[in-house]
Amino acid sequence: MIFSDIKQNIRKDLDDIGVTFYSTDDLTDSVTDAYKDINLKTHCIIKKSAGLSWIANLSYIDFRTDYLITDYIATTAIYNNNTNRFLDDNMSLQQFNLIRWDWEINTGEPDSWAPSDFKRIAIMPRQASANGTFDLFYWADTPSFVDTDTPLIATDMQDLIEKYCVADLLEQAEEFVKAQTWWEEYDLGIEEYADRVATLAKADLMLLA
Amino acid sequence: MPVVFDDATITRFSNDGENQFASATSCIVDRVSLAIVSGTANYTLPESCINIRRVTWRGKWMEPMPHRDYRERGFPFTSLGEPTSYIYNNILRQTIQFFPTPNETIAAATTNLYGSSIGTSVIVEYARTPDYYTFIIPSYFRRYLLKTFVLKMCFAIESKGTNIKASKYWDAKWKKIANDYALILDDLHNQPRKLLASTYTVLKPRPPRPVLPASFGTYVE
Numbered sequence: 001m002i003f004s005d006i007k008q009n010i011r012k013d014l015d016d017i018g019v020t021f022y023s024t025d026d027l028t029d030s031v032t033d034a035y036k037d038i039n040l041k042t043h044c045i046i047k048k049s050a051g052l053s054w055i056a057n058l059s060y061i062d063f064r065t066d067y068l069i070t071d072y073i074a075t076t077a078i079y080n081n082n083t084n085r086f087l088d089d090n091m092s093l094q095q096f097n098l099i100r101w102d103w104e105i106n107t108g109e110p111d112s113w114a115p116s117d118f119k120r121i122a123i124m125p126r127q128a129s130a131n132g133t134f135d136l137f138y139w140a141d142t143p144s145f146v147d148t149d150t151p152l153i154a155t156d157m158q159d160l161i162e163k164y165c166v167a168d169l170l171e172q173a174e175e176f177v178k179a180q181t182w183w184e185e186y187d188l189g190i191e192e193y194a195d196r197v198a199t200l201a202k203a204d205l206m207l208l209a
Numbered sequence: 210m211p212v213v214f215d216d217a218t219i220t221r222f223s224n225d226g227e228n229q230f231a232s233a234t235s236c237i238v239d240r241v242s243l244a245i246v247s248g249t250a251n252y253t254l255p256e257s258c259i260n261i262r263r264v265t266w267r268g269k270w271m272e273p274m275p276h277r278d279y280r281e282r283g284f285p286f287t288s289l290g291e292p293t294s295y296i297y298n299n300i301l302r303q304t305i306q307f308f309p310t311p312n313e314t315i316a317a318a319t320t321n322l323y324g325s326s327i328g329t330s331v332i333v334e335y336a337r338t339p340d341y342y343t344f345i346i347p348s349y350f351r352r353y354l355l356k357t358f359v360l361k362m363c364f365a366i367e368s369k370g371t372n373i374k375a376s377k378y379w380d381a382k383w384k385k386i387a388n389d390y391a392l393i394l395d396d397l398h399n400q401p402r403k404l405l406a407s408t409y410t411v412l413k414p415r416p417p418r419p420v421l422p423a424s425f426g427t428y429v430e
Binding site for chain 1: 328352372
C-alpha cells in the first residue's frame with residue numbers, strides 16, 4: 001500500500017472524501033506523526049552504514065554530526081573491521097568507571113560501547129591515531145516521503161498508520177470518545193508489531209531484517 | 210477563520226512543554242570546560258545546567274561529594290592538591306566546588322570536549338535546559354509531544370477558545386505520552402544494549418591504575 005492509498009482510507013473513515021473538513025496539511029502532518037510513532041515504538045527500521053573511519057581521540061561519537069548520519073536514532077551494534085569482532089555492548093558508563101576511572105582517555109583498539117545520551121555513544125578504548133574502519137548498525141528515523149512511496153512497515157501492519165491518523169484527526173475535532181476506539185485498536189496493533197520485530201531479531205541477535 | 214490562539218502564545222506553551230520534558234528526563238546533555246585557577250575552589254556553572262552528570266579532571270573521573278561529607282572530611286581546613294571530588298549542593302547558586310582546592314592553573318578548552326580535550330582539561334558534563342533551536346528534545350517525537358502540551362494549555366487560558374473538558378483530555382494525553390517517550394529514551398539511551406554480548410556483565414582485565422584512598426596520609430589517633 002502506498003501513502004496516497006492510506007490517506008484515501010483515512011478520509012473514507014472520517015467521511016471526508018471531498019476534502020471538506022481536514023486540510024491536506026492536517027492529513028500529511030498526522031501521517032508523518034503516525035509513521036514516526038510506529039517506528040519509534042517498534043524499531044522497525046534498521047540500517048547499516050559500512051566502512052566508517054575511526055576518528056582519533058574521540059571518546060564519544062555523535063553519528064549525526066561526526067559521520068553525518070542524519071536519520072540516526074540509536075545504535076544496535078558496531079562491527080570493528082580492524083579486529084573482525086563486534087564491540088561488546090553489555091556495559092553502562094558506570095561500569096566503564098569501575099574498570100578505569102580515566103577510561104575516557106584510555107587508548108587502544110575499541111572493544112566496547114555504551115549509550116551516553118540520545119545523541120552520543122561512548123567508545124572504550126579510543127584510538128590514539130585514526131586507523132581502519134567500522135560498520136554501524138542502527139535504528140533509523142523514518143525517511144521523508146511522498147504519496148507514491150510505500151511505508152517501511154510490514155504490509156499487514158500498514159493499517160496502523162490509518163488507525164493512528166483517524167484517532168488523531170478525530171481528537172483534533174474534539175471527538176474524544178470516537179477517537180478512543182481507534183486508539184485502542186492502534187495500541188493493540190503496536191504491541192503485536194513490536195513483539196514481531198523483536199522476535200524476528202532474536203533469530204540472529206542482530207536485529208537485521 | 211479567526212485566530213483564537215496567536216503564534217506567540219503557542220510558542221510560549223511549546224517552549225514550556227519542552228522545558229518540562231527536558232527537566233523531567235535530563236535528556237539534553239552538554240559539556241563545558243572550566244578555566245581553573247590555582248588556589249580557587251569554586252567555579253560557576255552555566256545557567257542552563259539542570260544537574261551534573263560527570264566531571265573529569267584531565268580525563269580522570271571525579272567523585273561527587275555531598276556537602277555533609279565535605280564538612281566531615283575537609284572543612285574548615287584548606288588543602289591544596291589535585292582535586293578528586295566535587296561538592297555540588299549547599300554551596301553558592303550554580304556553583305561547583307573542587308576538593309582539595311586546585312593547586313594548578315588549567316586553561317578552558319573550547320573544542321573537542323568529547324575527544325582530544327578530555328585529557329588536558331577540566332570538563333563538566335551536565336543535563337541542560339533546551340534552547341529550542343540547537344539543544345532540543347529528540348526530533349523524532351518532539352512535534353507530537355509538544356502539540357499535546359500546547360493544546361492542554363491553550364484550552365485552559367481565558368479566551369474565546371476556553372474548553373476545560375478538552376484541556377483535561379490533553380492533560381491526560383500529555384502525561385501518558387511524555388511517560389511513554391521517557392521510557393523509550395531510557396531504554397534506548399541509558400541502558401546497555403546487551404544484544405550481542407552476554408547479559409551478564411563481564412569486566413575484562415585491563416591495565417590497572419592503582420589509586421590511593423582519599424584518607425591516605427590522614428593522621429589518626
